[in-house]
Amino acid sequence: xxxxPLLKVEDLxxxxxxxxxxxxxxxxxxxxxxxxxxxxxxxxxxxxxxxxSLTTLGLTRLQGATVTGRIHFEGRDLxxxxxxxxxxxxxxxxxxxxxxxxxxxxxxxxxxxxxVEAIRTHRNVSKSAARKRAIDLLELVGIPDPxxxxxxxxxxxxGGMRQRAMxxxxxxNEPKLLIADEPTTALDVTVQAQILALLQxxxxxxxxxxxxxxHDLGVVAExxxxxxxxxxxxxxxxxxxxxxxxxxxxxxxxxxxxSIPRLDxxxxxxxxxxxGRPPSLIMRPSGCFxxxxxxxxxxxxxxxxxxxxxxxxxSHHQVACLLDSSVRRKIWNGLQAGRDPTSLRELAGPGLxxxxxxxxxxxxxxxxxxxxxxx
Amino acid sequence: MLRYIxxxxxxxxxxxxxxxxxxxxxxxxxxxxxxxxxxxxxxxSPALIAxxxxxxxxxxxxxxxxxxxxxxxxxxxxxxxxxxxxxPVTKLIFQRLPATISLTVGAVVVWLLVGLPVGMISxxxxxxxxxxxxxxxxxxxISAPVYWLGLMSxxxxxxxxxxxxxxxxxxxxxxxxxxxxxxxxxxxxxxLVLATAxxxxxxxxxxxNLIETMSEDYIRTARxxxxxxxxxxxxxxxxxAITPIVTVLGIDIGTLLGGAVLTEYVFNIPGVGRLxxxxxxxxxxPVIQGTVLFGAFxxxxxxxxxxxxxxxxxxxxxx
Numbered sequence: 069x070x071x072x073p074l075l076k077v078e079d080l081x082x083x084x085x086x087x088x089x090x091x092x093x094x095x096x097x098x099x100x101x102x103x104x105x106x107x108x109x110x111x112x113x114x115x116x117x118x119x120x121s122l123t124t125l126g127l128t129r130l131q132g133a134t135v136t137g138r139i140h141f142e143g144r145d146l147x148x149x150x151x152x153x154x155x156x157x158x159x160x161x162x163x164x165x166x167x168x169x170x171x172x173x174x175x176x177x178x179x180x181x182x183x184v185e186a187i188r189t190h191r192n193v194s195k196s197a198a199r200k201r202a203i204d205l206l207e208l209v210g211i212p213d214p215x216x217x218x219x220x221x222x223x224x225x226x227g228g229m230r231q232r233a234m235x236x237x238x239x240x241n242e243p244k245l246l247i248a249d250e251p252t253t254a255l256d257v258t259v260q261a262q263i264l265a266l267l268q269x270x271x272x273x274x275x276x277x278x279x280x281x282x283h284d285l286g287v288v289a290e291x292x293x294x295x296x297x298x299x300x301x302x303x304x305x306x307x308x309x310x311x312x313x314x315x316x317x318x319x320x321x322x323x324x325x326x327s328i329p330r331l332d333x334x335x336x337x338x339x340x341x342x343x344g345r346p347p348s349l350i351m352r353p354s355g356c357f358x359x360x361x362x363x364x365x366x367x368x369x370x371x372x373x374x375x376x377x378x379x380x381x382x383s384h385h386q387v388a389c390l391l392d393s394s395v396r397r398k399i400w401n402g403l404q405a406g407r408d409p410t411s412l413r414e415l416a417g418p419g420l421x422x423x424x425x426x427x428x429x430x431x432x433x434x435x436x437x438x439x440x441x442x443x
Numbered sequence: 444m445l446r447y448i449x450x451x452x453x454x455x456x457x458x459x460x461x462x463x464x465x466x467x468x469x470x471x472x473x474x475x476x477x478x479x480x481x482x483x484x485x486x487x488s489p490a491l492i493a494x495x496x497x498x499x500x501x502x503x504x505x506x507x508x509x510x511x512x513x514x515x516x517x518x519x520x521x522x523x524x525x526x527x528x529x530x531p532v533t534k535l536i537f538q539r540l541p542a543t544i545s546l547t548v549g550a551v552v553v554w555l556l557v558g559l560p561v562g563m564i565s566x567x568x569x570x571x572x573x574x575x576x577x578x579x580x581x582x583x584x585i586s587a588p589v590y591w592l593g594l595m596s597x598x599x600x601x602x603x604x605x606x607x608x609x610x611x612x613x614x615x616x617x618x619x620x621x622x623x624x625x626x627x628x629x630x631x632x633x634x635l636v637l638a639t640a641x642x643x644x645x646x647x648x649x650x651x652n653l654i655e656t657m658s659e660d661y662i663r664t665a666r667x668x669x670x671x672x673x674x675x676x677x678x679x680x681x682x683x684a685i686t687p688i689v690t691v692l693g694i695d696i697g698t699l700l701g702g703a704v705l706t707e708y709v710f711n712i713p714g715v716g717r718l719x720x721x722x723x724x725x726x727x728x729p730v731i732q733g734t735v736l737f738g739a740f741x742x743x744x745x746x747x748x749x750x751x752x753x754x755x756x757x758x759x760x761x762x
Contacts, residue, residue, distance in 0.1 A: 127666055151672075158669035166667075171660035174679055175759055176686075186668045221758045237668070 072143075073100035074277045075124070075162075075245055080137035080147075082116070082123050089350040093119040093133070095301035098376075101294075103244065106271065106278040108288035108309070110324065111298035114346045117281045120298075121247045125162060126154035141245070160190040163238035167250035169230035173222035179206075179233050180218025186240040205236040209266060228259035235266065242274065249281045264291055286328045289313060297321050300347050300357040303376055307385040317379055317387040317396050319362045322403055337406055356390055363409035364391060364399065364416035391416055447762035448751065455743045460513070462739045466732050467509050476726040478526050499526065512732070522736070523729030527721070532733035536715055542616060543714035545626065546706065547699040549634040550641065551692070558642035559688075562649030566684075567676060569654060577646065584643035593636045593709035601632065614711040633710040637703055641695065645688060652684035659683070686756045690749050697745025701738025 082094040094116040101107040109117045122128050124139055124146065139146040141162065146154060166172040174182060183202035184195060191198070199218070206214035209232040222230055231251060238246055248267065252260035268291045271278055280288050288295060288309070295312045297305040297320060305318040316322055323342035344361040347353050353360050359369040374388040389396065395416055402412040413419060479496040480487070496502045500511065515521040522532040561581070565574045599605055601612025610632045617625040656662065657680050665679040666672075702716025711717075715734055722730030754760045 122663075125667055127663065130666070130672075155669045155671065158667055160669055164667045166660060166664065168660060172664045174661040174665070174683070176682055176757060185670070189669050223759045234664075237664075 073140075074103045074142065075279075076100040076138075076140040077120070077124070078138040078140070080120060080123065080139060081135070082119050082128055083134040084128075084132065085134065086350075091349045092301050092352060093128075093349055094123065096137075097296075097298070097301070097303055099296050099303065099306065101245070101277045101279055103277050104271065104275050105294070106268075106280060106292045108292035108295040109279060109281045109298060110283065110285055110288060110295055112283055112346045114300075114349065115298040116301040116349075117298050118249050121164070121249060121279060121281055124247065125158050125164060126151060127158075156190070159186055159238075159243075160241045161243055162245045162247065163241070163243035164247040164249065165231070165234045165238045165251050168254045169227065169234045170222060170254075172234060173230060175222060178219055178221055179225065183218070183233075183237050183240060186237045190241045201240070202236075205239055206233065208239070209233070209236040209270070211236070227255050228262060231255060231259075231263050232266065235263075235270070239270065239274070243276055245277045245279065246271075247279045247281070250283070251280065252287055253282070253284070260287065267291065284328065285312070285324050286330075297324065300352060301349060302357065302388065303386075304358065304389070305385075305387045306376065307382075307387075311382065311385050315385075315397070316400060317385065317393065318358075318389050319364055319391075319396075319399075320358050322400060322409075323361075326403060334406070338408070340408060356388075363413055364395075365420060366390070366417045367420060370420075444751075444754070444762050448747070451747050451750070455740070455747070458743055459736055459739055463513070463732060463736055464509065466735045467505065467512070470728055470731060471505055478726045478728060481726055482526055522733045525722075525730045526727045527725045527730070532729045535718060535730065536733055536737055539713055539715045539718045541618060542712050543700060543702055543707070543716060545619060545630055546633055546637065546703055546712055546714060547696060549630055550637040550699070550703075551696060553634050553638035554642035554645055555692075557638065558645030559649055559685075561642070562646035563653060563676075563681060565646065566650040566653035566657070569650075574650075578650070581643035581646050584639045585647075587639065589636060589640065589703075589705045590709055592639060593633075593706060596632055596636055597709070613709065616710070616712045630712075633706050633712060636709070637699075637706045645691075648688055648691065649681075649684060652687055653680055656680050656684040686753070689752060689756060693745045693749030693752065694742065697742040698738070700741040700745075702734060 077100065078098050080094055080097045081092075084091040084093055097116070097120055099107060099109070109120070111117045119128060119133075123133070123135055124141075126146065126149070128135065129151070135147055137147060141157065146157070173179065177185075180199060180202050183205060184198040187193065187198040187201055188195070193201070203214045203218050206217060211217050211229055211232050217225070217229075222233070225233060231254075235251075246267075251267070252263050255263060264287065267278060267280075270276075278291075280292060282288055285295075292309045295305075295307060295309050296303045297312070297318060299320050305312070305316065305321050307316075312321060313325070316325060320342070323340070326340040327342060329339060342361060343363075347357060347360065355368075355370040355372050356362070356365075356374050359365045362369070369390050372390055374390045376386045376388040379385045379387055380393050387396075391399075398415050399412045402415070403409070477492075479492050479499060479501060482495050482499075483492050493502075500508055503511075512523060515523065520533070522536075524530065525532055525535055528535060561577055565577050568574050597604060597612050600607050600609045602608040602610060603612045605612065611625070611629040612632065615625070615629040617629055619626045653676075657676070662675060662679055665675045670679075700715075702714060702719050704716035704720055706712070707714040707716040708720055715737065718730060719734035719738070721727070722734060750762075754762060
């Protein structure tokens with residue numbers, strides 16, 4: 069094994085050539101994760117977070133994607149590796165779990181059978197040995213009475229148990245890297261916490277690296293070491309988890325943080341949704357991709373494309389934003405104090421001369437998204 | 444499960460009674476010909492016709508006729524006597540059944556052997572020239588009526604009137620037990636003709652099912668496991684995509700066992716379908732009733748078998 073990170077993605081670009089045009093699903097993304105560490109990739113749907121991880125497994129090729137850049141795994145570049153060799157890594161060194169465990173498990177095969185298949189794909193063991201291991205794995209992920217549960221079908225499992233079974237399947241061959249794509253999104257809130265705790269516990273015991281992909285910053289807060297915030301196929305901010313929560317620098321990250329309810333904030337504080345919708349990945353905005361939705365947009369932002377660059381006093385904290393770092397910190401302090409983005413806009417500069425930026429009116433006081441009255 | 448089957452079987456009886464009633468009513472509401480006149484020979488006297496009508500029980504009110512008919516079936520398993528053959532309808536049907544079964548089973552084998560692989564390859568090679576070509580061909584095959592296809596094939600390749608003399612043509616059907624070789628030879632053409640539309644339909648059905656299945660999340664999981672693509676397609680994709688086809692297959696077999704009227708007619712195969720046709724032409728009510736009931740019976744039983752089989756194919760289905 070070579071020194072350096074277990075997985076190092078460099079300038080990864082994934083394009084899909086469709087009838088409507090080229091979809092820039094992933095557009096120059098770099099990140100890395102070390103053994104035993106957890107990386108969070110956060111972004112809205114369509115930000116390219118899932119595509120980038122599927123590409124790691126070589127699974128976007130089948131859909132006719134054009135992939136450039138480098139994906140170093142244990143020193144080997146996976147981009148351009150023949151499918152036969154990638155297949156040996158899939159489910160073996162790199163395993164993946166998905167958002168909806170019910171649709172991700174084959175409805176017609178017993179759970180035990182699906183685990184046995186995962187084991188025997190990579191290991192030359194007898195069926196009975198594989199079954200024994202499958203039952204051990206089910207026990208490892210906390211499924212009670214695994215002997216019996218192995219002979220049940222996925223639809224006979226509860227949501228949380230299904231995701232545990234998926235995790236057990238992913239662990240079949242002791243992967244060095246586990247990619248969890250929205251592992252808790254389809255689950256009840258109480259079960260979410262259990263699954264995250266399970267992942268962390270398994271990481272402590274097995275020492276694998278984990279990449280968690282999610283749209284929900286709240287999910288990754290507890291268990292990640294580092295977070296990449298993705299927007300429109302690019303990373304807009306990359307920092308340690310603490311930095312992302314304590315001193316975020318990108319307006320999009322602020323938006324994500326301000327749109328999740330937090331117990332440590334006053335109960336009557338308004339949630340601030342991010343205005344607008346994610347941009348099309350075919351016809352992308354000019355300049356900073358986030359500018360059509362950014363409350364602090366300036367004229368220059370419509371033409372200049374910001375690069376991901378370290379913030380002044382922290383080389384590990386990178387952000388792609390054209391606002392000055394000192395301005396960003398002032399705005400964040402204002403947001404922390406509970407002020408709404410509109411009132412902080414002048415801190416950024418004169419704004420756009422021609423028309424007001426596409427900012428949704430702040431939600432009427434006391435009303436939360438979804439029309440629910442605040443308690 | 445057992446309760447479900449029993450309940451369904453009771454429904455079968457109700458359904459068959461309704462079918463027989465409808466057939467009766469249709470026969471009297473839209474008479475094709477007067478059975479008594481047909482049996483009376485050339486220029487019969489009215490007295491003779493009246494006599495025949497009385498012998499056949501046709502002078503009774505329709506509800507009395509129907510009641511007798513039902514009574515005979517329930518008490519004696521007697522479906523009446525054919526007017527034209529003067530033989531019990533059950534005997535006629537059982538005589539004709541082997542030919543229909545031969546035709547059906549052979550055609551099913553042909554269309555599955557052709558349709559399923561074609562559908563699978565089309566789905567995997569989706570949007571390629573091969574896919575588009577086969578899908579166009581299947582559309583043509585589905586659109587071609589069996590009687591046209593049958594007559595064309597006779598004109599082209601039958602060994603009597605055909606341009607190229609390859610296969611036995613119409614009118615040479617031989618029983619399997621009489622001469623297996625001739626049986627096979629005489630059925631090749633009917634099998635191919637009958638199977639054409641079905642093969643095309645099944646190819647299209649499997650193709651669309653498989654394309655849909657291959658975009659399922661569990662297919663992605665199978666790939667993420669590192670399974671070779673061949674196994675992903677066969678064990679995970681086809682396994683799911685084939686289940687709806689089993690349903691259709693069951694019902695198609697049921698329908699065909701009730702008589703493939705057109706194919707049997709074109710190739711002069713003495714099957715149940717041809718019997719039904721002869722019954723209609725000769726206003727032979729007991730034969731019409733018998734063949735219709737018999738066909739309906741096969742269809743509802745096939746439906747039942749399919750539904751029960753589904754519970755085994757898809758573990759999520761429970762009754």
